[in-house]
Amino acid sequence: MAPPPSVSRPGTRLSRRLKATFWFFIPFVALAVVWIITVEMTGVAMRTFPQLNDVRDAIGDLWSTGDLFTHVGSSLRRVMIGAILAVITAVPFGILLGSNRWAAAFFSPLLRFSVALAGIAWIPLATLWLGYGERAVIFIVWNAMFFAITYNAMLGVQRIPTELWRAARSLGTPRWRMFGEVFLPGALPNVVTGLRVGLGYGWRGLVAAEVVATSSGLGYSIFQAQQFYRTDVIVAMMVIIGVLWLITDRALLAPLERRTVERWGMKAVTA
Amino acid sequence: MSTLEITNLHKEFVDVYTGETVTAVGDVSFGIEQGEFVSILGPSGCGKTTVLNIVAGFDTQTSGTVHVDGRAVDGPSPERGVVFQSFALFPWKTVLGNVIFGLRMRGVPRRERDVIAQQYLQLVGLEGFERKFPHELSGGMQQRLGVARVLANEPAVMLMDEPFASVDAQTRRKLQEELTGIFETKRPTVFFVTHDVDEAVFLADRVVVLSARPSRVSEIVTVPLERPRQWRAALDSAEFRHTVTYLTDLLAGDEPGVPADVDRA
Numbered sequence: 001m002a003p004p005p006s007v008s009r010p011g012t013r014l015s016r017r018l019k020a021t022f023w024f025f026i027p028f029v030a031l032a033v034v035w036i037i038t039v040e041m042t043g044v045a046m047r048t049f050p051q052l053n054d055v056r057d058a059i060g061d062l063w064s065t066g067d068l069f070t071h072v073g074s075s076l077r078r079v080m081i082g083a084i085l086a087v088i089t090a091v092p093f094g095i096l097l098g099s100n101r102w103a104a105a106f107f108s109p110l111l112r113f114s115v116a117l118a119g120i121a122w123i124p125l126a127t128l129w130l131g132y133g134e135r136a137v138i139f140i141v142w143n144a145m146f147f148a149i150t151y152n153a154m155l156g157v158q159r160i161p162t163e164l165w166r167a168a169r170s171l172g173t174p175r176w177r178m179f180g181e182v183f184l185p186g187a188l189p190n191v192v193t194g195l196r197v198g199l200g201y202g203w204r205g206l207v208a209a210e211v212v213a214t215s216s217g218l219g220y221s222i223f224q225a226q227q228f229y230r231t232d233v234i235v236a237m238m239v240i241i242g243v244l245w246l247i248t249d250r251a252l253l254a255p256l257e258r259r260t261v262e263r264w265g266m267k268a269v270t271a
Numbered sequence: 272m273s274t275l276e277i278t279n280l281h282k283e284f285v286d287v288y289t290g291e292t293v294t295a296v297g298d299v300s301f302g303i304e305q306g307e308f309v310s311i312l313g314p315s316g317c318g319k320t321t322v323l324n325i326v327a328g329f330d331t332q333t334s335g336t337v338h339v340d341g342r343a344v345d346g347p348s349p350e351r352g353v354v355f356q357s358f359a360l361f362p363w364k365t366v367l368g369n370v371i372f373g374l375r376m377r378g379v380p381r382r383e384r385d386v387i388a389q390q391y392l393q394l395v396g397l398e399g400f401e402r403k404f405p406h407e408l409s410g411g412m413q414q415r416l417g418v419a420r421v422l423a424n425e426p427a428v429m430l431m432d433e434p435f436a437s438v439d440a441q442t443r444r445k446l447q448e449e450l451t452g453i454f455e456t457k458r459p460t461v462f463f464v465t466h467d468v469d470e471a472v473f474l475a476d477r478v479v480v481l482s483a484r485p486s487r488v489s490e491i492v493t494v495p496l497e498r499p500r501q502w503r504a505a506l507d508s509a510e511f512r513h514t515v516t517y518l519t520d521l522l523a524g525d526e527p528g529v530p531a532d533v534d535r536a
Binding site: 167188260 | 372373
């Protein structure tokens, strides 16, 4: 039997946690220090690059006026809807490709062709089809995520050992139940990877699409601020996008991974 | 009529790299009676796993027939459950989830399958581990789970493909003893592939010896050992040693260029 997980006192565990958090923030602190010193020494103008406290003030203003919540709210909503649509469409499609050699052979060239085009390059068509607004942005987020998730889901199914397919089939699993019983759980480590990569693409697509297609959201406010040389607001929005991404990754994807892939002892294999 | 009947099985495939046609299975015929334990013994690469894969329905033969209970084999089926060398447990299912998997696929009601699962978990000594995941078990326990998962389905024949090849030597002895115990209690029909002579003899009622490629049945040996069997007693018995020696010579004669009595010291 495998040795039981080493029993650690809560104190040591907490201190390990604190230590990890500490080391996570150190690079950001270093970056901030370099930032402050560089801007101070070069005396660069605000219209070119802001000082750290300008950005802090900009975030404070956005907070007190409530603009921050409006923009974050609409951006988050678009990312969420786009991501849900991407998962619903790309996971089954990727699993189909992974489990069917003919489908994989047929669609793989098209997928490869689309990699460079996914997301942003579709903005002009999206706005022509769906108009300037919510739907075009959501389309872009979906589009940006679709290929990463499809590709990783396909890879995930292809990585399932042949013996597991065979075991399932010889235990009486009908073909149509293989999807839910074997392919989906078996591909999950890679699906989570795809979701991680895809959400990154999704956020990028969102920012670009909001610049063009809407009058709210983080991307839109960055663009607005640029019109008035408000580099403090631009950088503030960039910081917020980065923080939102980190929160999504830590609060959503990491727990999903812990509850499934790690609990099952299946290590994720990064594409 | 035998439970499993293999007649003139022949398998060729085209080597992807050389483009040559290779004969994996030359001409194999034998049968397994109901409640009989038969070991299929042969040098590595002799095609014994190919025979198992065809019986399991994972692979198709070029010619010849395989019948189970009088029906020709056509694709994988729960009547021919497989215990794999790599265990092939579902990592996302608990121990219980793995055992009831086949029953669930066949639509057995929950209460009934839980009763059956308990019975087989007890049989392989895994009661109390229901909620663990496979990776939390040792190799030996994982393979016992593999056996329980197949037996819970009550297959016409249990196919075992070198099931103990990936556990350490001590555990292997123990598992072999446990398997004979399970066999003696439940009397399933077993098709057991191995290249280990001791293992083949210790477990089986009969040993089917396959020759090197292209494989044929070179001999079928009946094992003259009483049941229940235990390693200690088997090693002490002259019949066991004679059978092992006989089969070892038979296999050694089959590998030209590899004398059986090479002294590496």
